[in-house]
Amino acid sequence: MSLVVVGSMAFDDIETPFGKSNKIIGGAATYIALSASNFKKPIKQISVVGGDFPVEELEALSNRGVDLEGVQIKKDKKSFYWSGRYHMDMNTRDTLETQLNVLGEFVPIVPESYQDCEFLMLGNLLPEVQLSVIRQLKHRPRLIAMDTMNFWMETAADDLKKVIREVDVLMVNDSEARELSGEFSLVKAAREILKMGPEYLIIKKGEHGALLFHKQQVFFAPALPLEEVFDPTGAGDTFAGGFIGHIARSKDISFENMKTAIVVGSAMASFCVEKFGTQRLQEISQDDIDERIQEFVQLVNFDIALI
Amino acid sequence: MSLVVVGSMAFDDIETPFGKSNKIIGGAATYIALSASNFKKPIKQISVVGGDFPVEELEALSNRGVDLEGVQIKKDKKSFYWSGRYHMDMNTRDTLETQLNVLGEFVPIVPESYQDCEFLMLGNLLPEVQLSVIRQLKHRPRLIAMDTMNFWMETAADDLKKVIREVDVLMVNDSEARELSGEFSLVKAAREILKMGPEYLIIKKGEHGALLFHKQQVFFAPALPLEEVFDPTGAGDTFAGGFIGHIARSKDISFENMKTAIVVGSAMASFCVEKFGTQRLQEISQDDIDERIQEFVQLVNFDIALI
Numbered sequence: 001m002s003l004v005v006v007g008s009m010a011f012d013d014i015e016t017p018f019g020k021s022n023k024i025i026g027g028a029a030t031y032i033a034l035s036a037s038n039f040k041k042p043i044k045q046i047s048v049v050g051g052d053f054p055v056e057e058l059e060a061l062s063n064r065g066v067d068l069e070g071v072q073i074k075k076d077k078k079s080f081y082w083s084g085r086y087h088m089d090m091n092t093r094d095t096l097e098t099q100l101n102v103l104g105e106f107v108p109i110v111p112e113s114y115q116d117c118e119f120l121m122l123g124n125l126l127p128e129v130q131l132s133v134i135r136q137l138k139h140r141p142r143l144i145a146m147d148t149m150n151f152w153m154e155t156a157a158d159d160l161k162k163v164i165r166e167v168d169v170l171m172v173n174d175s176e177a178r179e180l181s182g183e184f185s186l187v188k189a190a191r192e193i194l195k196m197g198p199e200y201l202i203i204k205k206g207e208h209g210a211l212l213f214h215k216q217q218v219f220f221a222p223a224l225p226l227e228e229v230f231d232p233t234g235a236g237d238t239f240a241g242g243f244i245g246h247i248a249r250s251k252d253i254s255f256e257n258m259k260t261a262i263v264v265g266s267a268m269a270s271f272c273v274e275k276f277g278t279q280r281l282q283e284i285s286q287d288d289i290d291e292r293i294q295e296f297v298q299l300v301n302f303d304i305a306l307i
Numbered sequence: 308m309s310l311v312v313v314g315s316m317a318f319d320d321i322e323t324p325f326g327k328s329n330k331i332i333g334g335a336a337t338y339i340a341l342s343a344s345n346f347k348k349p350i351k352q353i354s355v356v357g358g359d360f361p362v363e364e365l366e367a368l369s370n371r372g373v374d375l376e377g378v379q380i381k382k383d384k385k386s387f388y389w390s391g392r393y394h395m396d397m398n399t400r401d402t403l404e405t406q407l408n409v410l411g412e413f414v415p416i417v418p419e420s421y422q423d424c425e426f427l428m429l430g431n432l433l434p435e436v437q438l439s440v441i442r443q444l445k446h447r448p449r450l451i452a453m454d455t456m457n458f459w460m461e462t463a464a465d466d467l468k469k470v471i472r473e474v475d476v477l478m479v480n481d482s483e484a485r486e487l488s489g490e491f492s493l494v495k496a497a498r499e500i501l502k503m504g505p506e507y508l509i510i511k512k513g514e515h516g517a518l519l520f521h522k523q524q525v526f527f528a529p530a531l532p533l534e535e536v537f538d539p540t541g542a543g544d545t546f547a548g549g550f551i552g553h554i555a556r557s558k559d560i561s562f563e564n565m566k567t568a569i570v571v572g573s574a575m576a577s578f579c580v581e582k583f584g585t586q587r588l589q590e591i592s593q594d595d596i597d598e599r600i601q602e603f604v605q606l607v608n609f610d611i612a613l614i
Contacts, residue, residue: 088491184395187534208515211532220529220606225518227494259609299527300607302566 007123035241314430
């Protein structure tokens, strides 16, 4: 039984107050797979790249236990490209350029060897592509988690609602939760979104942490207070990777275990932002991860017996 | 040994997207005392009001165990008055009018019966007034906590730094921490501020919770996700009251116990914002408080054994 990850693989060109990245490897599926591969192998990846995507980057993923059979390589085309600039507060960014390239006509094909999918992570992508993957799976996965963004709410609302109806866990950020629900209060927004289909809703608040809603229950995990957020690109995807990686490793889809998965995801995201692109994710060891998770425990742990 | 609270007592006139309060009772010391009186009695209050301050409001405080010997009543003068308007996100507000009135010439007098002060909470007020209270105490309290605001950083920076040097716990919000330190990163800001004197720094982030810094340690407590924040006025003071109230009750000034105190403060603040002014604080019972603190435990509790 396996973990299948769907999403973009891309070139990113990032500018922050601390410097420029130049053209580096990015994309939702790249971050998700790099993050999740610390917890579960293999990761079965579904994506598309152009002939310009470096072979050594594909090999590096492969070496980390990412199965690329579902990654289409369009030799004569160019990979998805995104460039953006972050402002001083690192919570807002401007997109400078988007070239869809191969992503513009992407029709995902689920390989036969992926049909044992137990956990499915739909990274941010056209809702139509996300839906197509769900439809191609002969058996419904035990858990489908999905990330999306405001862009699809504005350009593909109907398709988006169809996917949302099919998934168990939806991940959005705070402003997207407000946009999707039409409610300003996140508690009210969560209640409305849970009516749209998902059993679980994760609202990501960047440096302000993440909320998990399920029925009447709510859980909160902070982000680690960092000296410097160097580059937030991919933090949400890295969070998703840690989350689904922990779930796939533990095979436990209870609310209690999702709380832990959120802490694991937050820990992974806290690494991601420390350097440009995927650099930090490529460096870290299992010990680094264990240590960071302990920092999260320390960060929120208090002694209720004293009250 | 007692808990002494210093701060303004005022009339507030509040406008939020949900309505207008008209002229109601407010002021830092009022909120702090109302909040702290749930944990420790008596509260020995130092403040000043005009002849227009309602006797029944003073009696109500008195009935809750607030000793008003240190509250000067200037019969021929008017009480401090503030009016403000909150925006939709409730994190920003405009001051519409400030009338200092009796506060403009306030010279605090510490009654002899307050000389047993073990815990001192300096609510947001002129740094000069805060300093005067410290100077009048013959024995240094075991713990001095202080709240302040950006206004004093801009108009009384020298006095402010003098007080900060004398206190054990400083409370500011995130933008004030940035302004005081000249650092954008809150981790770096905390490091700079801890060099200015205090052993402990609490950075309040409103709906995004609060951080406690001490040496190399950091603790985070979230704010309770609420359906609606009705009126944030006094939330920071109510937090301070819960914090110092818990410390004074437990007589434990360890870092571990300060974490608990922050959770207690956050719980109290979550009540404050549910109605206009002090209304909700006047209604709640010990059971309500216990229940709310349990909600905070549930909100952040996760099972580390599963990782």
